[in-house]
Amino acid sequence: MNYQWEASSVAPVSVPSVISSLVVDELIRNGIEWVVYCPGSRNGPLGFELARRAATGAIRLQVRLDERSAAFVALGISKSTSRPAAVVTTSGTAVSNLLPAVTEANYSGIPLVLVTANRPPEILGTGASQTVEQTALLTSQVRHVQPIWSGDMLRPDTNAVVRSQVCRAVGIGSGRRHCRPGPVQIDVPLSSGHPPEDPAAPFPRGRRDGEPWIRMPAQPLRPVPSYELDLRRSTIVIAGDGADLTDLPAEIPCMAEPTVDIGNRPRLHPWVLDYLLPQQVVVYGRPTLHRNVGGLLARAEVTTVLVGNGEDWIYAAPQMKVLTAQPIYRGAMSPCWDEELRAIDSTVRRQWAKVLGDKRNRHTGLGVADVVLAALRSGDVLWLGASNPIRDVSLTGSLPAGVEVLSNRGVAGIDGNISAAVGAALARPDRTVIALVGDLTFAYDASGLQFGRLEQVPDNLLIVVANDSGGGIFELLEQGDPKYKREPYGDTFERIYGTPQNVDIAHLCAAYAAAHRTVEVEALGAVLRTARGERRTVVLEVPITRAALRDLHTAARQGVDAALDSASALHAAMNALRETSAPAPSSDLEYS
Incomplete structure (x- = not known):
């Protein structure tokens, strides 16, 4: 029978300890290398088993106080490794705190395993402390909820049941069961949170050679x-x-968001879309960064083709005509079309470089992004915060070759970015991780810098905080129109959109034992080069302004418009000159 003890002479230990050992062992067999653990009472048996297995090198363990932050750390690990990480919590509101990261993982298709300790079934619904209907808390955002059997350990099939339940959940979360990868919840009812009397006590065996109980090849x-x-x-x-451009012919022009690996093909500037009207648009991944994309996809005269398997739907493409997982490209692209695209792209980039070359414009988020891009090296990981930082990178320049760009683009929130960047740095210790975030994003998740004294702290993480004292992105949206900053609105814009915070970032970093420096934009490049060699987490705060953002964008737009108008006029004049100087056609030629 399946239920066998590793040492037959040892009597079975408590049910919570055995169940916890089975769950942890099967997670490891299913490829879980990183576990982020949140302290609690009910999940104590899981914690002891995780600590034991971490001491043997079977897993890597990080203990975090805040469940919300812990989930984002696990998300950052999963995003940077493309392998599922696990986060383990106790019962009650601890599970509720996972929701923000779980939502991001759901919409970005990131595998994430949530192991939630629960009260035993007989206590649910009795009003017992820290008891909630936690298997229903996350159902709108997880791919699967798997309650673990925690009954009579004398049943001969308990080992097989528990292990197969873990395999099923991880298989679904990894995308091996006819679905996209995403978060799954493994709920573990435990009758007691007591630590095991013998931490090294044996438990029922798994398959030979460390294999998972059920092998699940990708289908x-x-x-x-x-x-x-x-x-x-x-x-x-x-x-x-999330776009995969592996099979896209290299000669096809591509406007890709910063998180997309485009290989050796050129990356068109997003403003190119404002100056042409293609006959057909092919969409890969989830383009949610630039508004002009939605405008183009909504045009009925453009044939829009979505490359996907049907699991996702592009909300911004109401006029989409075709959904296919197998695009086949025929024919050759017109040289004139290619030339037009390259000419517009070159013009846009020249005008942005001209605008950013003005010293008056350097003290903005765009100026900071320009410096950070210039300071990157091949092999670096760039973590971009939501709102303006990722847009600034997209607008200001080209990404250096060999740089991996990560960002929470599933629901594009500002929460959890420091924690997720920490996770990416922990998972990739051989690479420098540079995070570019705004001051509100940093303040929102500053607790991501909180580490226990016994925990590993990444020594390869540099965080650049573009501090414009508030929400700079609203300066560029409709709410930032100057008319809303005058009476009768008065200070309302600043209060509900700008929202400057009374936070001293230097003191906040000191509270978390993180190195901090205030750096002017002009010195940022040199400081980044120096900080690389310090081998510790460093926060570089760059004071900037958001007051001029709207004018800066306007200047860039006007420059592009004028340059393209001038080029068009020159092109028309050259054509007219050719026509007037061309020899008259022979009378014996016929034209149709």
């Missing part, structure tokens, strides 16, 4: 008919977060 998604695209029609590819 192909349901087939979607192929679709042929004729490249003789003017075509552009738009690639959003």
Whole structure:
């Protein structure tokens, strides 16, 4: 029978300890390398087993006080490794605090395993302390909720039941069961939170050679008919977060968000979309960063093709005509179309470089992004905060080759960015991780810098805080129109949109034992080079202004418009000159 003890002479230990050992062992067998643990009473048996297995090198363990932060640390680990990490909590509101990171993982398709300790079933619904209906708390955002059997350990099939339940959950979360990767919840009812009397007590065996109880090779998604695209029609590819461009022909022009790996092909500036109208647009991933993408996809005269398997739907493409997982590209792209795209892209980038070359514009988030991009090296990981930082990077320049860009683009929130960057740094100790965030994003998740005295602190994380004293992105939205900053609104804009915080970032970093420096934009590049060699987490605060953002964007736009108008006029004049100087056609030629 399946239930066998590793040492038959040893009597079975308590049910919570055995169940916890089975769950942890099967997680390891299913490829879980990182576990983020949150302290609590009910999940104590899980914690002891995790600590024991971490001491043997079977897993890497990080203990975090705050469940919300812990979940984002695990998310950052999963995002940077493309492998599921696990976060373990106690019961009650601890589970509720996982929701923000779980929502991000859901919408960005990141595998994440939530192991939630629970009260035993007989206590649920009795009003006992820290008892909630926690298997229903996250159901709208998780791929699967798997309650673990925690009954009579004398049943001969308990070992097989528990192990198979863990395998099923991890298989679904990893995307091996006909679905996209995403978060799953493994709920573990434990009759007691007591530590085991013998931490090294044996537990029922798993499969031989460390294999999972159930092997789950990745299964192909349901087939979607192929679709042929004729490249003789003017075509552009738009690639959003999560896009896989492996099979995209290199000659096809691509406007890709910063988190998309485009290989060796050129990355078109997002403003290119404002100056042309392609006949067909091919969409990969989830493009949610730039508003002009939604405007283009909504045009009925443009054939929009979404490359996907049907698991996702692009909300911004109401006029989408085709969904296919197998695009087949036929024909050759017109040299004239390619030339037009490159000319517009070059013009846009020249004007942005001109605007940022003005010293008056350097003390903005765009100026900071420009310096950070110039300071990156091949092999670096760049973590971008939501709101302006990722947009600034997209607008100001080109990403250096060999740099991996990560960001929480699933729901694009400012929460959890410091914690997630910490997770990425912990998971990639051989690479320098540079996080570029705004001051509100930093203040919101500053507790991500909180580490227990016994925990590993990343020594490869540099956090650049572009401090414009508030929400700079609203300066560029409709709410930032100057008319809303005058009476009768008065200070309302600053209060409900700008929201400057009374936070001293230097003192906040000191409270968390993180190194801090205030750096002017002009010195940021040199300081970043120096900070690389310090081998510790460093926060670089860069004072900037947001008051001029709207004018800066306007200047860039006007420069592009004027340059393109001038180029168009010159092109028309050259064509007219050619026509007037061309020889008259022979009378014996016929034209149709």
